[in-house]
Amino acid sequence: MRAAIVFVLLVAHPASACTFCTENVRAKPTLAMQFAAAHAVLVGTLKNPRVDPKTDEGFTDLHVSAALKGDAPKALTLRAYLPVIGETPAEYVAFCARANGKLDATFGAPLTPALLEYLKGAAQLSATDHTARLAYYFKHLASADALVAGDAFVEFARASDADIAAASKQFRPEVLRKLLADEKTPSERVGVFAYLLGVSGGAADAKFLAQLLAQDPLPERVRESFGGLLAGYVLLAPNDGWALAARVLGDDKRPFSVLLGTIQAVRFFQASQRDKCKSQVLKCCAALLPNGDLADQAIEDLRRWGYWELSADVFAQFGKPTHSAPIVRRCIVRYALTCPTDEAKRFVARAREADPKLVATVEEQLKQFEKK
Numbered sequence: 001m002r003a004a005i006v007f008v009l010l011v012a013h014p015a016s017a018c019t020f021c022t023e024n025v026r027a028k029p030t031l032a033m034q035f036a037a038a039h040a041v042l043v044g045t046l047k048n049p050r051v052d053p054k055t056d057e058g059f060t061d062l063h064v065s066a067a068l069k070g071d072a073p074k075a076l077t078l079r080a081y082l083p084v085i086g087e088t089p090a091e092y093v094a095f096c097a098r099a100n101g102k103l104d105a106t107f108g109a110p111l112t113p114a115l116l117e118y119l120k121g122a123a124q125l126s127a128t129d130h131t132a133r134l135a136y137y138f139k140h141l142a143s144a145d146a147l148v149a150g151d152a153f154v155e156f157a158r159a160s161d162a163d164i165a166a167a168s169k170q171f172r173p174e175v176l177r178k179l180l181a182d183e184k185t186p187s188e189r190v191g192v193f194a195y196l197l198g199v200s201g202g203a204a205d206a207k208f209l210a211q212l213l214a215q216d217p218l219p220e221r222v223r224e225s226f227g228g229l230l231a232g233y234v235l236l237a238p239n240d241g242w243a244l245a246a247r248v249l250g251d252d253k254r255p256f257s258v259l260l261g262t263i264q265a266v267r268f269f270q271a272s273q274r275d276k277c278k279s280q281v282l283k284c285c286a287a288l289l290p291n292g293d294l295a296d297q298a299i300e301d302l303r304r305w306g307y308w309e310l311s312a313d314v315f316a317q318f319g320k321p322t323h324s325a326p327i328v329r330r331c332i333v334r335y336a337l338t339c340p341t342d343e344a345k346r347f348v349a350r351a352r353e354a355d356p357k358l359v360a361t362v363e364e365q366l367k368q369f370e371k372k
Helices: 002-010 031-037 113-123 130-138 146-158 161-166 173-181 187-200 203-213 226-236 238-249 256-288 295-305 311-316 326-338 342-354 356-371
Strands: 040-051 058-069 075-078 091-099 102-110
Touching (some): 031 091, 040 075, 058 091, 058 113, 075 091, 075 102, 091 113, 113 130, 130 146, 130 161, 146 187, 161 187, 173 187, 173 203, 187 203, 203 226, 203 238, 226 238, 226 256, 256 295, 295 326, 342 356
Antiparallel strands (some): 040 058, 040 091
């Protein structure tokens, strides 16, 4: 399980997606994407739901009243059994493709007034004005309509960190605080909302995030979203936020998800602020090195970034029983083979003499990596 999680952390996030959102959310198509791809988007009333007894296939007629896109036929048969039961609205919106000269619904949903307004507004947005788009979707993050709120969130999940930062003046911190405080807010959104608060909030919001992070024990929704919450806190209170990050990484009794979330936040700042936060990043890596279960994460990061200031600390971990796992030993040797210092060369010479097979294996791995 640990290997799978670590692999996910090692894979760089695509530049076009928010760092603090999970991959399964980022992969979802938004309603705007489906609207753009559809040949027609039809609004109407559901009628005559039925099941073909010969095939068990369901069908429902959509009596079309309007077209949000394309031409509107009088009716369309949907390939689904959609009975109108209880409070389910009879109004429905269908996104349709055209195949062999006929319309076929590829996606549909019950049509509430909120969804209709949302779709009409989204259809008017410029595809290139990212600030205006995010400002529009922000207004719908707290919508009482679950489909609208969920889709607006996916728009943020798919947005780049840079576009989110550029649109930060359009966000209202009080809305984000309310969403973060609401236990009904899906846990997958908590980290992103905290990051949005970090780019748009002030001192009061830093205190709010500090209180969330200081809970003992941490609620599950905070543990699973620790990286985004910490990033928001660092953005608002850099000194206190970085101090917390180093303390967390130096405490191997912390939940594994919290440690991984903190590593995620450190990597985010190294990528987005680089030299500005290098000293703080090094402190965090130094705090993590004594942790035999996660030292390889810090060591590999230091190697990829070309940060050689902690080489003595890295090499000091090599003979420890806590760092005897093959993945950690290979990682230290890989760091040493890449490091340009004389100290690294002496370490490699000693390692080659003690375990020539290990050094040869890592050298071959580096050669294979360089060929890619």
